[in-house]
Amino acid sequence: MSDLVIFFLLFAAVAIGWFLGRRSPASPLALSSYFTGRRAALDPPADIANDPLLDDLPENVGGTQLRLAQGVRLRRRGEVAGAVRIHQDLLAGAGLPADDAAQAQLELARDYISAGLLDRAEELLLALVQDFPRQRQAARRHLLEVYEIERDWRRAIEVARGMLPHKLLRQGNSLEAPPERGQRAARLLAHYCCELAGEERIAGNLQAARRLLLEALFRDPQCVRASLVLAQVEFDAGRYRQAATALRRVRGQDADYLPETVDMLRKCYAALGDGKSLREYLLESLAARPTPALVATVAEDMAQVEGDAVAADFLAQQLPGHPSLGGLLRLMGLQSAASRGAHQADIRLLEGLTQRLLASRPAYRCGHCGFAGKHLHWHCPGCKQWGSIKAVGGSDTP
Ligand SMILES: [Zn+2]
Structure with missing residues (x-):
């Protein structure tokens, strides 16, 4: 074979290799350097884990960040056993820098939460909170996840208190200038206090429940739930005036929840023999922020106190400006009660149809x-956010 032919074959081999290299998945070595270059911009590994190139990488190849990202990607795909194996192997390896070891421990704890092994997750996370300041806040967030699943509100309160900045811990929050930092922890803490207060109330420990609810309001003055549960506690204790005060606080916290307060307010004022105050409060609220739900609520109150005819007149005036299926249903109910014969049958038919329409619609979102x-629900079953669910459109419920 001549030198020229050999040279030509070598050239062709290099060219084909280059061409195939461009089309085939990146080699582990190339991936490794690729991710090393991106690490500064995309740390932590959770960001890198979105990259589908990781699927072509064997498990035991690559640097620590690359393997962490690979574990995260496996967990997200539901392959928790594979994620656990990667993170355990990393921790078992010799000479892992402390920060990387802490990160691997955090990811392993998250694997355990996904697998439902909450005791193991808790053990790893508590150790991180104790020993690794840089991972402390992240470990606490996942600890809260564990305690929420276990409904262990005492421990959740303890952890959430630890997440508050020192200043907030001493001073509480304020409606005027809520500080960004720690605000989420304060909101969570308030909900955990409400959960535990609810349990204490059912157990008859009203004083303990009251203390927890006052802490909830101190941490998060806008916590509607704390006002509602506090009202129940005060009502149970026969302190109707204090219960009404707690309920009336809701309008300033978040007026969308006002309809949630009316049934209990009615009971409080009935116990106090003061129906006039309820009516004044409702009309004042309606003037300040008219919603379909409030129109229906005021009509309900009128029907009870002044009779169906007055309530029907009120609804007929208000519904064109604040239309709602709930209000319409209430109006039809009042009119059918006052009608006779064929006219009553017609209204009842419409009433039944409207009821079915309303039943098919969600009341909260x-x-x-x-x-x-x-x-x-105070804890959304869908996204696990706290306090994110409200009545639809200021409530269209009857
Ligand atoms: Zn949600």
Whole structure:
């Protein structure tokens, strides 16, 4: 074979190799350097884990960040056993820098949470909180996830208190200038206090429940739930004036929740023998922020106190400006009660149809993920956010 032919074959081999290299998946070595270059911009590995190139990489190849990202990607795909194996192997390896070891430990704890092995996750996370300041806040967030699943509100409160900045811990929050930092922790803490207060109330420990609710309001003055549960506690204790005060606080916290307060307010004022104050409060609220739900609520109150005819007149005036299926249904109910014969049968038919329409619609919706349902959940079953669910359109419920 002549030198020229040999040279030609070598040239062709290099060219084909170059061409195939461009088309085939990146080699582990190339991936490794690729990710090393991106590490500064995309740390932590959770960001890198979105890259589908990781699927072509064997498990035991690559640097620590690359393998962490690979574990995260496996967990996201539901392959938790593979993620656990990668993170355990990393931790078992010799000479892993402390920061990388802490990161691997955090990811392993997250694997355990995904697998439902909450005790193991808790053990790893508590160790991180204790020993690794840089991972402390992230470890606490995942600890809260564990305690929420276990409904262990005492421990959740303890951890959330640890997440508050020192200044906030001493001074509480304020409606005028809520500080950004720690605000989320304060909101969570308030909900955990409400959960535990609810349990204490059911157990008859009203004083303990009251203390927890006052802490909830101190941490998050806008916590509507704390006002509602506090009202229940005060009502149970026969302190109707204090219960009404707690309920009336809701309008300033978030007026969308005002309809949630009316049933209990009615009971409080009935116990106090003061129906006039309820009516004044409702009309004042309606003037300040008219919503279909409030129109229906005021009509309900009028029907009870002044009779169906007055309530029907009020609804007939208000519904054109604040139309709602709930209000319409209430009006038809009032009119059918006052009618006779064929006219009454016609109204009842319409009433039944409207009822079916209303039954098919959700009463509450999460502002974060859109989860919809018939009941008010303080912890969204869809996205696990706290306090993100409200009545639809200021409530269209009857
Ligand atoms: Zn949600």
